Each structure stands twice: as C-alpha cells, then as structure tokens.
Amino acid sequence: MPGPVSAAALSRRNILIASGATALGAGLGFALVPGSGDATAVPPLAEPVTGPASGPPAAPTSPAGPAAARPYTAGTTLHSVAAPRGRGGYRRLGDGPGWKRVTRTELAAAGSGRAARRTSLSCFVQFTDLHLTDVQNPQRYEFLRSAAPAGWRPQEALTNAGAVSLVERVNALRYGPATGTPIGFVMTTGDNTDNNSRIELDWFLAVMSGGRFTPDSGDAGHYEGVQDSGLKGFWQPDAALRDLDKAAGYPRLPGFLAAAVRELNSPGLNVPWYSTIGNHDQLYGGSYAASSFFHDLALGSRKLFWLPRAEAEAVNAFLRQGPDPQGTRFREAWNRYKSSARTVTPDGRRAPVTPREYIAAHLDPAHAGAGPVGHGYTTAELDSGRLHYAFRISDGVLGISLDTTDRGGDYRGSLGTDQLNWLDRTLTAHADDTVLVFSHHPSWSMTNLVRDPARPGERRHGGDEVLALLGRHANVAAWINGHSHKNRIVPHGTFWEVSTASHVDYPQLARIIELTDNHDGTLSLLCTLVESAAPYRTDLSDLSQTGLAALYRELAFNAPGSRATLSGEPGDRNVELLLKKR
Template sequence: MDPALSRRAFLLASGATASGVALEIALPAAPAASSIVTPSATTPMTTVRTVARPHGTGAYRRLADGPGWRRVTRTDLADAGKDRAERRTVLACFVQFTDLHITDAQNPQRYEFLRAGDLGSWRPHEALTAVGAVSLIEQINTLRYGPATRAPIGFVMTTGDNTDNNSRIEMEWFLTAMTGGRFTPNTGDPGAYEGVQDSGLGLYWQPDSGLRDVDKRAGFPHLEGFLKAAVREVSSPGLAVPWYSTIGNHDQLFGGAYSGAGGFFADLATGSRKLFDLPASEAGAVYRALRRGDPTGARFRAAWKRYRGRTRTVTADERRAPLSPHAYIAAHLDPAYTGSGPVGHGYTRDNLDSGRLDYSFRIADGVVGISLDTTDRGGDYRGSVGTRQLAWLERTLKTHADDTALIFSHHPSWAMTNLTPNPARPGEKRHSGQELLAVLRKHRNVAAWINGHSHLNRIVPHGGLWEISTASHVDYPQLARVVELADNHDGTLSLFTTLVESAAPHRTDFTDLSQSGLAALYRELSFNSPGIRSGLAGLPGDRNTELLLKKH
C-alpha cells in the first residue's frame, strides 16, 4: 500500500471495510475471555500465545504482553471431519512476509509533504524499517516449525513491497537482510541524517529536538540520539531457510504509484533537491489525485515544480537510482545474495532474458507454487495483470493439473482495479482481480491465493479456493503469517494460518537504542502513528485459522 494513502481512506476505497462487515456475519463470535489461549511452555512464540497490546491511558500508549488470538476453524468451503487430526499428513509448511517496506527515509523522491493534507500519509517510524525486518527474520529462525502441525518450515515467500522507493540501495538492504550480513540504512551524507525528522518542521516528529511538533503533541517522546541510532549499521543473521520473492508496486514504481515518465522521478531520486513541505491545500490536491489514479504523477510533478523554491539542498546519491525489471531480477540472481537459496529466489535466467516477473516453483511433491507480478508498469498503486500473463497462468495450471496449486501475488483481488496500459505493451489488455479470480476458480487444483498490499488481515472464500491476505510489517500490528497445508485423507485439505510478530520485546525502553530496542520501538511507534486505522489485524477468522476445502 502506498504511504500517501491513509489506512482509512484506502480501505474504504478498496471496499475492504464493507466486505469485512459481511465476513463478520458469517464467522463465529469473538472468543470469550476464558477461551483465549494463554502462554504455556509448550506453545511456540506466535500470536496464538501472546500479542502486543496497548496498556494504560493517554494519547500515546505503551505496549506490553497481551492474550493471544485463538484459532478459528472455518468451514465455508468444506465440512470439518471429526477425526481429521489423527489421519492428516502435512504437504507444505512455509511463512509469508509481506509489505516489509524497507525504506530509505532520506530519498528526495519521497512525498512526506502529503502529510499536510492527510496525517496518515507519513509514518513517524519509517526510519526503523530495516531493524524491524531483521527482527522478523530472527523470529522465524527461532520458530523453525509450523505451530499447528509441527512440520519444519520449508521456505519463506515475500509477497511484495519488499522495498519502498524502487531504489537500488533499498534492494541491497533487503537482499542483505534476507540472506545475512551487515548494512547501513543511510544515504546521502554518511555523517548526517538529511530527512524530514531533523528539518525543524512541526509537521513531522523531531525525535532529537525539543520542538513541540505534531507527534509530540500526540504524546510521542523526545529521544535524544534516535536519528544517529536509526542510521547505524544493522546486522542480520539472514533466513535459515530458502526464500522466494514476489514483486510489489513499491518495488517497481516511484512511490509505489508513478511510472517513470520522462525520467523526472529518477532525476529527483538521485539529485540534491528535496521538497520538505507543501501548503495543506496543495498537498491535499496531490493526495486526492493519487487516490483517484495519477499513473504518471502529473499532479505531483506540477506541484513539485511550482514549489521548487521551497526545496532544500541534500547530498545527492546515485545509489538511490531506480531498478528496471531486468535489474530487479539480476539483483536476485547475484551470487552474493543466495544465502540459504535458491539461486535467484524464484527468478531464473529465463526471467532475466524475458523481463517477465512471473514464475512457478516446486514446493513439495504434489504441491506447486506460482508467483504473479500484479503491478502495472503503466503506474497507479492498484494492480492488474496482462493478457499474456493470464495465458501463461492458464498453461501453467494445466501443466500442473495433478498438483495442488498455491498462487502468490502482491495485490489482492479487491485492489486489482487499475487497467492502465503497460507502456511496454500499449496494445495489450489489462485484467482485473475479478477476471483473475475467474481463471483461478476454473482450475479445481488451486487451493489458495496468498497476497498482501492492503496492510490488512482478511481471508475470503471463493468457490473452491481461499484468498488469504496478510497485514504488513510496517503498520501495526506488524505481522507475518505461517501457512501449513495438510491432507486430511477424508476428501478435504486443511490450510492452517498463524500470525507471527517480530522477535522484538513487546515492552519498550526509551533509553535502549540498541538494534533490539529500536525494533521494539518500531512496533510501538507504529501503533501510535497519527492517522493509523484500527482493525488492520482483521476479525478472528482472518487471523489464526484452520481453513477447510475440498481436495481436487
């Protein structure tokens, strides 16, 4: 999801709120306090055991341990056999990461100034995305097994928005975090932070300053040394299991929404002029244009040029250059980033030659994974797929007709409404999420479509398959999802989904600016972020579940 879109506005625009109401009617009631799972020595560290919850009162609320979320059995697509647990065998166990948004918070191409028109357009915690991602990796390495079946975790799949600004340096940080190593989340002047958080502008949280900015008036703390710590070297162990990558709109488009029209955004990203603020009326106009759909960023570019006199000088940095699809694939194929494998993390030399970002891979005997690129290179934060992609998908599903198929993409069905032509294929038709669903429903071997983008936990039945959309790791409650597929040997399959937080402690210490302390602060700041929409954790049946479906 684009940071310029408030959570509330985006979900209303995408229809997620209305659908959530309908889903709530069909689901069991929320658990009574006595049925909520409490911590035990044998329960793995997932949200079944405990979840970070706010405590106390006041504008800024501290987080601490809270009760976990129970597992809900959903029988929308198939009945639950009485003795299925004794008969079942595990087919696959893996983890979904989505919307990590590893961010170069100092990139001149960023549009933090939209906050003047909508508070939710900028996150006060964005400088900590790198330590937050590493903390999640540490948690998965510790987890090791699926919490429902105890099957070993086989791999991790990212479902896009791995980075935030489509830049080479962010991709390097992401790949280093995933494969292991050290990196410094800082660009421009290596000895100074040059972003909005030391600008002296009250529109943004100024953590090192005594200024009573918008966020401090909402209870945010004064943290001397925060910015120095935020751009300090980060150490990642890398994932201990293989991982695969799916691309999102922020990995391909400027700001997750704009195509590279005329080179304006590329020049802006690598240049030395940054626009820190706009009048509220102008910021609101750019924000509304983005929401409606402004694929080439015409309204953004007009505002930037009109207010160029308000820009400030920052240190130019060529490492912020955008990545073409070819360069994106090549970065994944770089042997330096193989880690636990596989080479290319799903992408192959064939992808490099063709520039196509779709691929299939063998998950296990009888189970195939298919990764789809749902970002429209013509621009816009909403997704779609091209005719050639749909034809490739049909062929792939027919080839694997005897396998259970799991589909991965960035956008969910309800956010695939952008049919802007791809500049590279102007004559090719684009297709919506509903059209993609129609193809998937024709193939009875498709068990699930797993995605992200909306930063919301939501699970929807579609005929014979489940659509599983997972909340982001940048907005609270900052989650990943374990998915376990099992054959019940009674004509049904079970898909178990379990949400996972990072390894960071729930409680924060404002004096602890270590890597772990910053990761804990990352979560708490995200909870308190002004403009955040509540309810991104979803309903009980969108969180920890057993999803029944008929075996094809």
C-alpha cells in the first residue's frame, strides 16, 4: 500500500480543485415540475466554501445537467426483493414482491399535494457494513463457530464480489427513484473492511474507485483458510465431506475456492463517494485495542481454526458482554490451544492500519475515482489523525461524518469530548443549513465508555448524550448510520435516526436517500432500499464474477444462525419520513 501523501503534493486547495474537476451531478437542486417529472436546475455554488469561518469545502458541483428522470421502481426493492423458493434445507432464491413505501408522520403531518410541489435538496446512496474480508487472516476468530453457528459466515469469501455488484447497481440507477434527481454521491458508514488490515483497505478503495484487484493473501492463488481445513464445522465447498453446512443443504461446489481468490474488476462508482470509519476498520476483529499480540498474530504464520465448544463460549461471552477491550480472554484461549494452530503463509499486507495511514490511503490520487480526492479527508485530517469532518452536500445542506469507534476497545461506540464539542460548534456555525449526520454506530450501540489509551484524560460520551446534543440543534434532519446490520428507523423529536442493514448479512442492502423541501413547512426524507445487481437466481456451475455475486446473496440467506429479522419492519424499509422545516 502506498505510504502517506505529503502535504506539498496534496494541499487543501489541490484537493478541492481535483474534486471539482471530477464531479458528476452532486450539489444540484432540482425543482420538480408538477406531473411531469421534469426539473429545472438551480445554479451550482460559484466557489468552494473554505476556511474555518465559513465552514467545510463545498461538494463537487457541475453545470446544469439533463432534466431529472421520472420516478421509477425498477432496480429497487419497490419493484422486487429476493425471495426464497421451496421449503426446508438450503433454499434457492428468485424474485419476490417489492416492499411498498410507507409514510411516517411521527414528526410532521403529511400535507396533500406535496409531491407536486417538492424541490429536491439532495440525493445520495448509503453503503454500510460491507465487511470486505481477508478470510485467510490469522487474527480472525472463526473458531467461535464451535459455540454458535452464526460465529462464522459461509459467504465471507465472496464479500468483494458482492460489493462490486453493489457498485454496479448504483451506476445503473443514476437517479433517485422518488424524485428522479441525479444521485450526487455515495456515503459509506463504516465497517468497510473486517480486520483492520492494509490489504482489505486496498480492496475497499479498488471496489469504490475502480480497478482490478485480487481478493487473496498469503500463498498467491492458493486458499489457506477454514474452508479447505477438513473440519466439519465449516462448509468445505470443494470436498465431498459432509460438513455442518452440507448437512443443512449447502451444495458441493468444486472450484469454488479457486474462484473466490481470483482477480476481480470493479468499474468504480460513477459518482463521488465519501468515507466514514467503523470499528472493524480500526480495531482487531472490530473489538480489540491495538497491542503487540494482535499485531504479531496478523503478520504471523500460525492460524487457530477451532476451539472446544466450552472455550469458544467463554471467549464469545467476553466479546459480546464485555468489557474485554484488550482481548485478554481471547489471548488466553489462543495461547492455551496454540499447539493446535495450523501453519499458513504470512503476508505483510495484513498489517494493521493507523488512523493516519487510513487517511493517507484515501488521499492517494490513484484511488480518487469520481472524486473527491480524499473522499472527505483532507491534509488537515492527515496532519491531525482525526477521522471526523464536515462537507458541503449542496447549497443549504451540510454533511457531518463522525468517528464513533472507541480505540480503547470493544465493538460498541462512543464519542470523545473533543469530537462532541466539535460537533456542537459545527452545528452552531451552520445553523442556517439543513444537516445530515453520518456515523457507523447508532445511538443504541453507543454504550462503550472505555477511555482511549492515546487520550486517557478525555471522557467518552454515549448515544444518549449525542441524541441530546443533536436535539438541541433544530437544523439536524437525520442521523444516518449502520453497525447493527438491521434496518431500523427511529424518530427523535425533531430529527430521524436512519440505520441500514449490512451488505454482508442477508438481505444485503444499501439505501438511497432523497431529501426534499415540500414547500408547506415540512421536509421529506424519501428512503429506498436497493440490492446488488447480481441476478436472484443462481447457476451453481457459474463461478464467474457475476455468478459469485449471486451466490454471495444465496449463501447469506441460507447461513446457519442468520437472523430473519434484519430487513426490519415495513416502516424501516422504503419510507417517506416527514419532519418540520425549521
């Protein structure tokens, strides 16, 4: 992975120029003509907004583009959703009925005729919890599956193929389904990777910005993980062994592992994209603070595949119930059973990534894609190592990206005092803007107050304090997040909290969000879920890139121990969320 980019090579001004030059349609406001679906473009911002007094840089803008398309449903879950066929055991997927849009009025009444009057303020897509995974990394704890079937996912080797297919879906849509406004950008809300490793970060940047990459580590072209271990606790796709998953109906697929580590080609998003960090992007296994033990484990040649059930149950209990931020119980179990660890090929690309390295990778011009250079991060963040920032979405709309990962350890989140105060100041400085806040953790998962070892004198603040702060600022329209892998939308007095399901667990979704002014004293957030572009029906003999993406979805649906409730209730899926315009 390239080293840090120098400040001289990428000044803040250069970043703004580069981002503006590659933009496609972000920052445009569209006044929808009643009954026609046509639009008139509002002139873009004349100059980027810079400097501490006037706020963050402007989003990339472009001259007025083509008129907005008509509202549509094709390619979204309004039209159809993957659905199982048959009964019992391993079930194949096909197309099922779509999910209707539900109007939610807990925060404001729905005025008649608003669809004909509304003006589009923004249209973007949220990706969350891609969990691009190096399945051969020695620091992974697949051995928890001996305690619970959901401790390991049979589909994990195909995370990259699935993510590329999601990019293909967004590129094909181009417009928001409710207003026909061009999609301005994509925001990831964390857990972009799974093991906080350089190689996974490289894969993520290639998926988002485009390019060829090989989702393989260790011995090139030779898979060295639990799926060729001969252990019955894991799906052995190439072998005739009757393992746990084949007993549940999983097929035998000779050639699967060779295909899973084969080169992929991502077209990259054709719109700008921004990045928010999650706990798996910065903590070992998404849970444990930095230590020499985990660093050496990731770079080493010994991988523990299995633990006795009682031992795995104890490790899992500490992991889930905690706090065990340093992974003490994990280390004890690993050391107790290290004699049964297997030898794998070490790979220096599995090295953990520091906050500054994470920012530097985003700033690398090779990963600029459709822009902006840095994907939200600038040389200011590179100098400070901080991973929160604000950015201009459109004229009158501001985005704020938070870093809710607690580097003291634990998968749950919180904010440090410095960031909480920065959030308060930023909201105050932009009182005239409508603000969308992005983070990885939702409010209900921000309960970890372990202090950051790098800032032992700083308090941590949980979700209740963040909700209270956001509630004091009438300009906040929504807090958009992920982490829980479940669709859930909660009203909070004056704003909505929108949490979206992951793309690693079924139903593997992303969310289009269209913000509109209804010109009756209300705003609407029109949210529409989308699946990847992979076909619903799989051909088990098709191990092409597209075939693997389709198989990724079907394996996830059938994964033992998977939760059937992650799609949420109808009011958490395709919705119109009304709120009062301040």
